[in-house]
Each structure stands twice: as structure tokens, then as C-alpha cells.
Amino acid sequence: MAGEAAAFVPGHVTGFFSAHPDDDPRVAGSRGAGVTLSHGVTVRVRPAESTTVTLEGETIRVDPVERVLDALSVTATVDAETSLPLGAGFGVSGAMALGTALAANDAFERALSENELVTLAHGAEVQSGTGLGDVVAQAHGGVPIRLEPGAPGEGLLDGIPAQTRVEYVTFGELSTEDVLSGDTARLSEAGTRALSSLVERPTLDRFMLASRRFAREAGLLTDRVEEAIREVNAVDGEASMAMLGDSVFALGTGLSEAGYDPTVCQSHPAGARLLGDQTLPLESCEPSPPAPGRE
Template sequence: MQFESCNNTLTARAFAPAHITGFFQIHDHNEPMKKGSTGCGLVLDGGVYTTVTTGNNVEITEIFLNGEKVSGDTSKSVIESMTELPVKVESISDIPIGSGFGASGAGALGTAYALNHALSMEYTSMQLNDIAHVAEVKNGSGLGDVAGQAHGGILVRKTPGAPSIALTDQIPTREREVCCVVLGKLSTGSVLGNKDMVKNINAAGKEAMKKLLEKPTASNFMLCSREFTMKTGLAGDKVMEIIETAEASGVIASQAMLGNAVFSIPSVTCAQELVDLFSEFGEVHRFRIRTGSIRIV
């Protein structure tokens, strides 16, 4: 449903959760709907709150993240696929940016859902999820986060592509705590553009998926993720030091893909111990696994 004119200021707000990928395989395709990744990751209760505003007072499309104007190419692609109206997008993130938490996917989803609500459009949730996925792959900002964010929990992506065509399954779980330590940013494009790295990723990702499906549990997901990290060589020295230090304390930790961060799902009895350990390396973030998904707020 397109609006040729708008006499009033229309606004809406949506929340989309963070997503951490533990391991993955890259599946390239000329069609954005069929391009993506397979693998497994978990959805967090932290994420991105996105407010969209359109109407007479909005003359050009602008994207703001945590109060600062950004290029926001992925969110702009979402807008362009839904309306010709200029839109102001204001996103507030309570998750690290550029560190493997799926912030761009969350922003794209929030933009799509909020815009759909603000303009009283008639898109279904699946259609909005697909719009966000296509925007992600077209702009090289992600491959599989949107599928996870659209479902929640610990999602196994068995086939690649947009949420409406990807075959997925879930590992049943309660909303357990997830502890993360963030060291800095890592460019997704710099990794995905390296052919040798992609070959290593796909070989390790295929093996990780096979082992996970033999025992689909949260603890085995962490084991498969850590093994994937070791085999791909994606982790820097500091990330490896954190993972090895955690292992020496009896805790399985892994790298958040693709980011310069480490995550773990601790037991209730050792959560504080893990936070203390992580805090020696950087800022610690504590979340819970979110079994729900995107919502209008």
C-alpha cells in the first residue's frame, strides 16, 4: 500500500533482538532471496529500538544511530523497497555495534516493522523479514542474522536464503544467561571477501552442523562453535586468550561470528565467576536468550 502524500506526521517504533552466530557456512547466489548462510546462533533479549517518522516535516531520508547520523545503507534499502516517501529513522542500540551481534539486521527489521505500522501498510511478518534479509545481503552487512532474529531462541539454519524459504529448526531452551566480552569491531566484508577464508569457513561450518545435529543441545552448540572458531582461524590472539582462559576454568566460550567478541552460556552457579573472568579482558555484557522475536513498541 503506497502513500502519494501525507498530511500528518506519522511515527512508529519497533524492537528487534540481537543475534550471535556460533558457526556458519556461506551460500552465494545471484538472487538475494536465495543468498545467505546456514549455521546456528542464539537470539538475545538485548537489541535495537527503531523509530521511524514520515510526513510533512520529513523532507529527506536520514538514518540516526544512538543520536549520530550514519549512512545506514541497509535501512535505506528497506525504506526504498517499501515507500517513495522520505523517512527519518532513529535507532537506539543496547548491544555493541560491529561486533557480531547482528545490529544491522536488527536495525533493518525494526525499520521494516515500524514503517509498515506507521504507514498502515499490509505486509505480513514474513514479507517484512524477507525485505530485511534482502537489504542485508545486498549491502553486504549480513547473511543469516535476520532468519535468527525473526524466530528467536537457538535457531538452526539448515538451508540458506530469506526467512520465507530457509529451512530452520530450533534447539529447545529456557531463557538462559549469555555473557559476552567485546574487544572491538570487525568488518564482515573484510572476511567474506577473502576466498581462502570462505573456503575454510565452509569446510568447518559443514562439519560443525553435522556434529550439532547429532546432538542438538545448547552445550553441544557451544562446543561446535568453539571448534569452528579454532578451525577457521577467524579469532585474533586476544579472543583466543579469552577462550583458553575460560576453558581452563571449566567454561566453554567461543567467538561471536563475525565479530571481535567472545560469548558463553554459563551455568547458574558459575555465571558470576565467568563475568569476573571476562572483565579482566574488556567490557562485559550480560543478556538472556530471547525465545520471542520482533515487536511493535
């Protein structure tokens, strides 16, 4: 019987990437690396006669979300809440697609596996032109490295085994669709070099260095982001551009020390998840009594 369900999906900041389009959305995607964030998107899904999508209480159209629901053959009310800025390089559309897939699967008892749901959400993002690698990274969590493009079964992920404080400042929006629909040859060449550098030494320091080089070599830096990166570097901090947005992110306290008033969060240690009954404290879970003869 259909009910209501909710999911949380971490935000995702991409430091660098190379684009790998394909007619099959399961195969299409990106190579690259990024950081998932403790700030994310909470998505609630409940059955309805027609589909409506809201973000922070305002009705909007999010094509990947509608594609996910169509693929599951359901109509629903989808309510999303987030503190992350939209269109600024934090993976909000991917998070909404993946959160909708997880929650709708539970609410409508579709009984699909995690990989099937990630594949569905990834394909919806690719077909909508709103992203190539956020969904698989958000399903993975941590500091994911996308070694091969595509959905589960096609792509390949690794990660940097680290957690970190993350600061970010947003100056405005950039259109992911406009960038991805244009000539991505220069961008992808820079992304390939960045990935090779990180795989050689998978550390946070190398990730940030590769990300800064990528932003410069790909020609994506905006004036405001470039200035912020320069100011963070001047105080011995680590900062780069959030792909694809007019935003800068830093690991540690670099933006704060450079005089900015950033939003602060942490890298997220795990990937997207359903939100169940949170009312039962762990302390109330008592061990089972010993089996007869085992005392």
C-alpha cells in the same frame, strides 16, 4: 494515514556458519546457529521529506536501512537505540534493517506480511554485504538453527529449545563485509561440519563445542578472543567467538568466573516485534461478561 511506529529486534550472536551466496538475495544466506539476545535494537520510524538515520543520536549511514525504505517507497526519519556494540558480531545492522521494515510497514500502512518484511530486510542485508543470516534468526528468536539458507519461503530454521544467561566482552571491530567478500571456502567447510554436529545433538553444550571448533578450523580467532576462551575453559566454562567480531560470548557465568567484567543478558525467547501501547497493564483487562443463559 502515515504515523509513527517502533519495533524491537533482539541482538544475535552467530556461533558458526557457512556462506551460500546467490544472485537472488532471497535465496542467498547462510547455514549455521546462534543465540538471540535480550539486548537488542529499538527502532523508531516517522515520516519525513528526506531519509535520515541515527544510532544513539548520531547520524550514520546504514545501507540496509536505506534499502528497506527504498523498497517500501518511503522516506523517513529512523532513530535506533541499542546498548550493543556496532561491528562486533551482534547483528546490529540486521536488527536495524528488520526493525525499520516492521516499523515503516506499520507507520506507512504498507500492509505487508511478516514473511514479506523479513524477506525485504534479509535481502537488504545480503545486497549490502553486511550479513547473511542475522535477520532470519532475529525474526525467529530463541537459539535458532539455520538449516537452509535464504529468506522465508527459501530458507529453513529449527532451534534449540532452551533459554540461557549470556555474557559477552568486546575487544574491537571486524568487518563482516571484508570476510564475506573474500574466499569463504575454508570457513564454509568448517561451518558444514559444525552444523552436522549440532543437528546430531541440538543442545547448548553441543552448540558451544561446535562453535569453538568452527572458530579454530575457520582460522577466524583473534589473539584476544582465543585467550579469553582459554581462560573461560580453565574454569570449566563455555565460551566462543561472536561471528563476525573481535568479541567473545559465554553461556552461564564463564567470563565472570574467569575474571572478566562482561555485559550480561539472556537469550531472547521470541523474535522481533512491534512496540505498541504499553501503558495498559494486564491486570486491567477484564473478562467479557457471560453470554445470556451461560451463567
